[in-house]
Amino acid sequence: xxxxxxxxxxxxxxxxxxxxxxxxxxxxxxxxxxxxxxxxxxxxxxxxxxxxxxxxxxxxxxxxxxxxxxxxxxxxxxxxxxxxxxxxxxxxxxxxxxxxxxxxxxxxxxxxxxxxxxxxxxxxxxxxxxxxxxxxxxxxxxxxxxxxxxxxxxxxxxxxxxxxxxxxxxxxxxxxxxxxxxxxxxxxxxxxxxxxxxxxxxxxxxxxxxxxxxxxxxxxxxxxxxxxxxxxxxxxxxxxxxxxxxxxxxxxxxxxxxxxxxxxxxxxxxxxxxxxxxxxxxxxxxxxxxxxxxxxxxxxxxxxxxxxxxxxxxxxxxxxxxxxxxxxxxxxxxxxxxxxxxxxxxxxxxxxxxxxxxxxxxxxxxxxxxxxxx
Ligand SMILES: [Zn+2]
Numbered sequence: 001x002x003x004x005x006x007x008x009x010x011x012x013x014x015x016x017x018x019x020x021x022x023x024x025x026x027x028x029x030x031x032x033x034x035x036x037x038x039x040x041x042x043x044x045x046x047x048x049x050x051x052x053x054x055x056x057x058x059x060x061x062x063x064x065x066x067x068x069x070x071x072x073x074x075x076x077x078x079x080x081x082x083x084x085x086x087x088x089x090x091x092x093x094x095x096x097x098x099x100x101x102x103x104x105x106x107x108x109x110x111x112x113x114x115x116x117x118x119x120x121x122x123x124x125x126x127x128x129x130x131x132x133x134x135x136x137x138x139x140x141x142x143x144x145x146x147x148x149x150x151x152x153x154x155x156x157x158x159x160x161x162x163x164x165x166x167x168x169x170x171x172x173x174x175x176x177x178x179x180x181x182x183x184x185x186x187x188x189x190x191x192x193x194x195x196x197x198x199x200x201x202x203x204x205x206x207x208x209x210x211x212x213x214x215x216x217x218x219x220x221x222x223x224x225x226x227x228x229x230x231x232x233x234x235x236x237x238x239x240x241x242x243x244x245x246x247x248x249x250x251x252x253x254x255x256x257x258x259x260x261x262x263x264x265x266x267x268x269x270x271x272x273x274x275x276x277x278x279x280x281x282x283x284x285x286x287x288x289x290x291x292x293x294x295x296x297x298x299x300x301x302x303x304x305x306x307x308x309x310x311x312x313x314x315x316x317x318x319x320x321x322x323x324x325x326x327x328x329x330x331x332x333x334x335x336x337x338x339x340x341x342x343x344x345x346x347x348x349x350x351x352x353x354x355x356x357x358x359x360x361x362x363x364x365x366x367x368x369x370x371x372x373x374x
Contacts, residue, residue, distance in 0.1 A: 013071055017139070017147050022064075022082040023055035023182075024148035025072065030182035038181045048107075050180045055173050056084040056127040056153070057112055062105040075105045084127060087154045088116045090219045091229050091301040117298030122276035127153060129170035131185035132160035146185045155302045156215040158201075158208045158271050166201060166208070169193075169272075193272075200270035207267035210313065215305050217315030225319075231326055232304060233292050235318075238325040239311050240292070252292060258284040264310040277306060 014028050030041040039049040045067055046052025046060040058064075061075045072078060079085045079101050089097045096115065103112045113119045130153060136146035151157065158167050168190040172183045183189070193201070201208070218227075240246050245253045262284045265277040278284040291299065291307055312318035 013068060016072065016082070017143050017145065019149045019151055020082065021055070021148045021150045021153060022058060022061075022072075022078055023053075024184065025082070026052075027182035027184050028145055028147065031184065041182055042180070051107060053180045053182065054109065055129055055148070057100075057104060057109055057116075058083060059104055059109040060107055076101055079104045082150060084150075084153060086150060087215075087219050088118075088301060090225070090227055091304065092116060092298075094226070115298070117300050120298060121300035121303070123155065123300050123302055124273060124276075126173070127155065128273060129153065129173050129183075129185070130157070130167040131170065131190075132163055132165050132167055133187070134163040134165055135160055136185050136187075148185060151216055154215050154219060155273065155300075156305050157212045158273070159205065159212045161213060161216055164205075164209060166205065197270065197272070204267040204270050207264075208271065211268060211306065211309045214309045214313070214315055214318075218305065218308070218318070219301075227304075227322075228326065229299070229304065230295060233294055235322050235325040236292055236307065236311060239321060252288070254285055254288070255281075257288055261288055261307075261310055265306060268306065274302075274306075 026045050035041050042049055042053050045064050047063045052058050052060040061078055065075050085100055103109050113125055118125050140146050152167055171189050171191055245257050258281050268274045269277050278287050308318050
């Protein structure tokens with residue numbers, strides 16, 4: 001290591017900003033130190049000219065922790081709280097999460113996206129950088145920096161939970177050209193979607209907000225709850241059965257299912273990231289067929305999140321149904337308010353878009369768009 005790249009001789013480190021990604025933190029250091037070359041910052045923090053600069057699932061975190069003397073946390077803390085592992089960890093086993101952390105600590109994450117089900121899906125493997133313009137203004141006023149918020153980066157999140165504004169998609173890191181560069185959100189580096197796409201997105205803002213809220217409520221780095229993805233189809237089937245979408249023999253009534261699902265995803269496909277969702281009845285049948293049977297291989301979490309949004313609307317309703325389907329004894333012991341919430345929703349007295357509504361509240365009114373219940 002060259003002595004000029006020894007960070008421990010640096011005057012000071014910047015601190016984490018609320019909900020900040022690792023990529024954002026190192027990008028701020030890059031600007032703060034006035035480096036011209038991204039490789040220089042990369043070498044300082046990761047001991048390599050390029051590795052470590054991935055904005056989603058970076059490698060060489062052991063180097064990062066050693067070179068910063070652990071002042072930003074351990075490898076586990078950094079990976080789980082400041083990278084997209086926060087999102088994917090909800091959907092994989094504890095062993096797989098440990099494997100992912102070990103890969104990110106090491107010099108290469110080459111198989112990681114495959115193992116997390118990202119490469120086997122039809123969704124784009126490169127996560128777009130996203131930012132809320134109102135957050136950018138507020139962050140500049142409060143902290144002196146516009147920065148990348150982790151929860152804005154989650155696949156499926158397209159509105160800011162704080163401002164209910166559509167997120168902007170950055171052109172940075174979107175192509176191979178500047179993929180090793182450090183950067184922060186800036187007005188002149190957002191995609192200008194076509195007018196037609198913009199109009200469609202604005203008219204479906206309610207549906208996009210509902211999905212964004214569900215994602216944030218289900219994927220919480222602060223309060224992580226693991227999903228047994230191997231058993232999710234049981235939760236789905238219990239709901240389908242209740243809706244009369246299973247035959248007496250337990251077969252799926254696919255035409256009705258596919259039509260309802262297609263209607264739901266039509267509103268979401270307006271966003272380029274989500275255009276891998278089905279667009280034809282045949283496509284819907286194929287994708288639903290995979291999700292509603294015991295899984296054979298890794299599925300992109302986004303497919304589950306969209307399905308959950310369609311069938312249950314909100315995270316509260318989903319978790320109640322999840323416990324009811326997979327662990328009825330726990331419900332009997334402690335989940336009476338949850339059961340009441342599910343019943344209310346099924347009777348159309350609550351809306352799945354009511355985020356974090358008081359469980360069991362009697363006065364939740366039915367309003368807004370939701371994904372089913374009929
Ligand atoms: Zn915002």
